[in-house]
Amino acid sequence: MKHLLSIDDLDRAGIDELLDLSESFLEVTSREIPKVPALRGKTVASLFYEDSTRTRLSFETAAKRLSADTMTFSVSTSSVKKGESLRDTVQTIEAMGVDAVVVRHGSAGAPRRISEWIDASIVNAGDGRHEHPTQALLDTLTLRRHRGPSLDGMRVAIVGDVRHSRVARSNVLAFDRMGAQVTLVGPPTLLPESVDGWPSTVSFDLDDVLAEVDVVYLLRIQLERQAQALFPSVREYTSRYGLTVERAARLKPDTLIMHPGPMNRGVEIAAEVADGPASIITEQVANGVAVRMAVLYSLLGAGGAVV
């Protein structure tokens, strides 16, 4: 594997392999000195066209724990001159000598384009509404650690703004590939315009699916969608699609609750639910570093010892 641009780059065995590797890096991160020399001499650059402290830090921590050198290019929107070519920017970075570039960009497909222009390995750290493959991998790892070894037959509801969500696009693919049955839940205005070819079913009614699912995966609701006439008000959204305390009480006792963060407490998820026993949201974050170590190692560390 040269790049990780989409979950489509991986088959089930490939995902399992990455998750197995992640498990061994989880062990590394629990050591007193959580560092291995696997990528010594390699350079990982992070190129973030969007602010994202948590994803950037997660990748940089992962690179450092593998002993790679790291570079950060924070491209604030204001400093990107209009009309500046993306290609020029990444070729400049390549000229400094990098082995991998971790790219977060507001435009769908930007990492894919970059991978066609430079030789370094490209990791998609989120591109527009398209994909966020490492998020899907860490979510899959989190579920596998709870219900593994496989996700076969597991019923997952992904709830909320699927239309504008790169997390949803990656997770639908990853969950399906691992054997889970995915239902997308939300108002029609926040579901994809077309689900032709999506390995998932669709429901407009959260209460309809709650009692049956093994996992409720909540997406962050962007408040600006209200101004685009996509839903009437936050209050109405919460009353119809929020995981309130009342709704959470109707879940099966072993149903898990997930969220990619950052959460709008009191909107898509009640604070008591987010902090409750069914929530595995903090584990998702904790697993992120190990998964990103596994990805970087797989792309750059071929031949070397893992630990």
Add this chain to the structure above:
Amino acid sequence: MSELLLVGGTVVDASGERVADVLVRDGVIAAVGTRLSAARTLDAGGCVVAPGLVDLHVHLREPGDEEAETIDSGARAAALGGFTAVVAMPNTTPPLDDASVVSSVLARGADAMCEVVSSGCITKGREGKELAPMGELYALGVRVFTDDGACVDDPAVMRHALEYSMSLPGAVVAQHAEDSSLAGGGHMHEGAWSSRLGIPGRPAEAESVIVARDIQLAALTGARVHFLHVSTAAAVDLVREAKRRGLPVTAEAAPHHFALTDECCAGFDPIYKVHPPLRTASDVDAIKAGLADGTIDAIATDHAPHAPEAKERPFDQAPPGMLGLETALALTLTELVEPGALTMRQALAALSWQPALIAGIADRHGGPIEAGRAANLCVIDPAAAWEVDANRLASRARNTPYAGRKLTGKVRHTILRGEAVVIDGTATR
């Protein structure tokens, strides 16, 4: 006295087909027949001798974006593509909403390698609010009025433009039919592919709601309306029905809307980004059917050059548009004539005499090929196979989506006002 004889071809025009030589003298056709002779001959053996092609829809980028194209380079590309006349779209900087700008475009185009016909804006600044000085532009020869690149969204403004055009005989209001609110923020066809790729979409209905509305406004006002680059099955159906009702409606389609689909966007390469966007396979079928039954009058390229760096941006940040002048004829022959969807004469109707009528230049373009007519001709070798090489295009830009594609049919010679501007596929100046 300049003299030229096209020898051994099959003459095809609106009146039919016959094997004949064509004698051109002093810019006009002197004779069509056999046993003619002239000081200079050009071989047309195995070729179709047709009226020069007419493109209703090109972006020459001058003034304002001469890095992408100039009137000279665009006209050269046109001549190599078999075109003897092109209608230049008004979305230049400044736009063609003012007599001085139109005059300068016409002056710059006067000695270009094809006739450069200027369109004029419908509204000032293409903003869709106040009417541009249509009468002043008409006096300079403008017949096609359009805000192309922008839709005239406001139905009252569109109605008034149509009404006003009734005082300008031969004028036509040409609509870029994409409702800005429905299409706004979108970058490709809205459907299965856009949903999968996470690229905001432009729904087919953005086009069809405007086509439906403007057909009703054409009925209300009695004015001619022309639909630019029709791309959807729904719009084709609406135009077909409007024509059945006898309304003064015409339509064009671009080669990319019958040669490519939205699946091309799967690799996020903005070389495939265009407005209106590449549609589905069933839309492609509808465009072909619309051309075959005459619902769509013309094939127009929407030739839209962009400098390389403009297409080296992410998909949603790149400008829409693709080159078309040097590939339109071959795509028509390869995709439509060879498989039998159109006859050669239907293809030439859509590429030559029908657009000449719509543009108001049928006095000198689009045939018929007979003595006394202006010698604007193109000689086509329908069997010549070639492969598109982006680096060998005459256009200043390189944004062709067809690089590497094998096509059949090539322009051998192009004759503009009696001058052979292209001989054996090579520009003579």
